Amino acid sequence: MKPKILSLGMAVPAWRYSQREVFEGLGYPRPFWRIFRDSGIEERHFAVPMDVARGLSWQEQQERYLVDALALSEKAIRQCLDGRDPKSIGCLVYGTCTGYPPGPAMPHHLQRRLGFGPSTYYLNISAQGCESGFPGIKRAYDYVVANQEPALVVNCELCSLTYYPEKPNPDPENDYECLRANAVFADAACAALVGFDDDWRHPTILETATYTDTDYLDDLGYVWRDGRLRVQLSRRVPDLAPVVVKPAVDEVLLRHKLLIKDIAWFVIHAAGSSVLDNIRDALGIPEEKMKLSRDTLAHYGNTSSTSVGLTGKRLMQEQIKQGDYMLMINVGPGMTGGATLGQFVA
Amino acid sequence: MTVQDDVVKVIAKELGVEERALKPEATFKELGADSLDLVELVMAFEERFGKELAAAGMEGIPDRDAAKLLTVKDAVAYMEAVLAKGKQ
Numbered sequence: 001m002k003p004k005i006l007s008l009g010m011a012v013p014a015w016r017y018s019q020r021e022v023f024e025g026l027g028y029p030r031p032f033w034r035i036f037r038d039s040g041i042e043e044r045h046f047a048v049p050m051d052v053a054r055g056l057s058w059q060e061q062q063e064r065y066l067v068d069a070l071a072l073s074e075k076a077i078r079q080c081l082d083g084r085d086p087k088s089i090g091c092l093v094y095g096t097c098t099g100y101p102p103g104p105a106m107p108h109h110l111q112r113r114l115g116f117g118p119s120t121y122y123l124n125i126s127a128q129g130c131e132s133g134f135p136g137i138k139r140a141y142d143y144v145v146a147n148q149e150p151a152l153v154v155n156c157e158l159c160s161l162t163y164y165p166e167k168p169n170p171d172p173e174n175d176y177e178c179l180r181a182n183a184v185f186a187d188a189a190c191a192a193l194v195g196f197d198d199d200w201r202h203p204t205i206l207e208t209a210t211y212t213d214t215d216y217l218d219d220l221g222y223v224w225r226d227g228r229l230r231v232q233l234s235r236r237v238p239d240l241a242p243v244v245v246k247p248a249v250d251e252v253l254l255r256h257k258l259l260i261k262d263i264a265w266f267v268i269h270a271a272g273s274s275v276l277d278n279i280r281d282a283l284g285i286p287e288e289k290m291k292l293s294r295d296t297l298a299h300y301g302n303t304s305s306t307s308v309g310l311t312g313k314r315l316m317q318e319q320i321k322q323g324d325y326m327l328m329i330n331v332g333p334g335m336t337g338g339a340t341l342g343q344f345v346a
Numbered sequence: 347m348t349v350q351d352d353v354v355k356v357i358a359k360e361l362g363v364e365e366r367a368l369k370p371e372a373t374f375k376e377l378g379a380d381s382l383d384l385v386e387l388v389m390a391f392e393e394r395f396g397k398e399l400a401a402a403g404m405e406g407i408p409d410r411d412a413a414k415l416l417t418v419k420d421a422v423a424y425m426e427a428v429l430a431k432g433k434q
Binding site: 029030031032033034035037038176180235 | 380381382384385388389392406407409412413
C-alpha cells in the first residue's frame with residue numbers, strides 16, 4: 001500500500017491587489033505595464049500592504065515573516081486537518097524560501113500554536129525555492145512508508161516580504177530581474193496531509209522523480225545585495241523550465257508505462273504564463289488540461305512553493321473519476337524539476 | 347534620413363541585429379525579442395521620436411498601439427502616421 005494525499009488546506013493573506021494596482025503601486029514607467037499585463041495574472045494577495053512592504057528593512061521584513069507566516073500556515077493547517085487531532089501527526093515538513101527565522105524553526109512555533117505532540121518529528125526545508133513542495137511531499141511519503149503515521153507538508157511563502165528597493169526603478173543593470181519578479185510573485189500558504197485511508201478520492205502517490213541541472217545554477221534564486229535578498233530570475237527561465245521538468249516527468253511515466261495522454265489532471269507550478277506555455281508544449285499537454293494551473297496563476301499569481309497546493313486544493317473539487325491519473329510538476333532553482341504521479345484509487 | 351531609416355536604426359540597436367537583416371515583414375519575435383525587449387523598443391521609439399509624438403499631441407506610444415506593433419513594417423507605418431498627424 002502506498003501513501004495518499006488525504007487532505008489539502010490553503011490560505012491567502014488579506015491584502016488583495018489587481019495586477020494594475022501592483023504595477024501602479026511600484027511606480028514603474030508606463031511601458032513596463034506590458035510585462036505585468038502579459039503575465040497571465042489578474043490579482044494577487046500580499047501579507048502586508050504594498051506601501052508598508054516597500055519601507056521595511058531586511059530585519060523588519062523577516063520579523064513580519066515570522067508573525068504573518070505563522071498565522072497563514074496555521075489557517076492552512078487547520079483547514080487541512082479538518083478536525084483531525086494534531087497529536088496524530090507524526091512528522092511535519094515545513095518549506096519556504098522567503099523567510100529565514102533564525103530558530104527555533106517554524107515547525108516549533110507551529111507546535112505551540114496547534115498542539116502537535118511532543119514526539120512529532122520536524123524538518124525545515126529552506127532555500128529550495130518554488131520547487132520545495134516536491135521534496136516536502138517526497139519526505140512525507142518516505143516518513144509515512146517507514147513509520148505508518150500521517151505526515152503534514154506545509155509551505156508558506158511571503159514573497160512580498162522580500163521586496164528589494166531598486167535604484168533606479170527599474171534597474172536595467174540587473175536585467176530587470178526585480179521587475180520581472182515583482183510582476184508575478186505573491187503570498188500564500190498550503191498544507192497537505194499524507195497518510196493512509198481507503199477513499200479513492202484521495203490520490204495515491206505512485207511515483208516521484210526529480211532532475212537537477214546545475215548548468216543553470218545562476219539563473220534562478222536569491223543573492224545578497226546591500227544586506228538584503230535580491231532575486232535572480234534570468235530571462236531564459238521560461239526556456240529552461242521544460243529542460244529540467246521533462247526528464248523528471250518522462251521518468252515517472254516510463255516507470256508506469258504511461259503517456260501524457262493517459263494523465264487526466266495536471267497540477268503545474270504556476271510560475272508565469274510563458275513557463276506554463278513552454279511546459280505544455282514540451283510535454284504535449286492539451287491546453288484544456290492547463291486550466292487549473294492557469295486559474296491559480298490568474299487569481300493568486302506565482303506563490304512559489306505553495307502554488308501546486310492551491311491548484312491541488314481546487315482539483316479535489318473537480319469531476320474526478322475513479323482510476324484517473326494526476327501529475328504534479330514542480331520547478332525551481334538548481335535548476336530542478338520534480339514530478340509526482342498520483343492516481344485516484346482506493 | 348527617412349522615418350524608415352530612423353525606425354530601422356532604433357530597432358537594430360535595441361535588438362542587437364544588423365540593419366540590413368531587418369526586412370520589413372520580419373516580426374520582432376522572429377528577431378529574438380522577448381516581452382521586455384519590446385518594452386525597451388517602445389521606450390526607444392518614444393525617446394527618438396519624442397518631439398514628433400508631442401507635435402501629434404501624444405505623450406508617448408499608448409499601450410493599445412504598442413500592442414499592434416509586431417513587425418518592422420508596422421513600426422515604420424506607425425511612426426509615419428505620427429509624423430503626418432503632427433504636421434496637420
